[in-house]
Amino acid sequence: MNDFIAMLKKIKPNVDFENEDALVDDGILESLDIITIIAEIADKYDVIIPSDEITSDNFNSAEALYELVEDLK
Template structure:
């Protein structure tokens, strides 16, 4: 998980990914951020996130996103 958080911080350094639970709902992550995250996950973990999984619930927290990646592996 620590490595995953570090990856997210490289994309959006000023965000507290360890504690934030409304990244999308509060507008912290924008569409281009999400695209960057999806691309980085594909490159780093070899996981393709299907379009039907690109929903706020899966991107509102680092934990939710990490769990999605683990489920898709």
């Protein structure tokens, strides 16, 4: 999980990914950020996130996103 958080912090350095649980709902992550994260996950983890999984529930926290990636592996 630490490597995953580090990847996210490279994309959005000023975000507290360890504690934030409303990344999308609070507007912390915008559409371009989400696209960048999806691309980085594809590159680093060789995981393609299906369009029906691109939901605020899956992107509101680093933990939810990490669980999604683990489920898709």
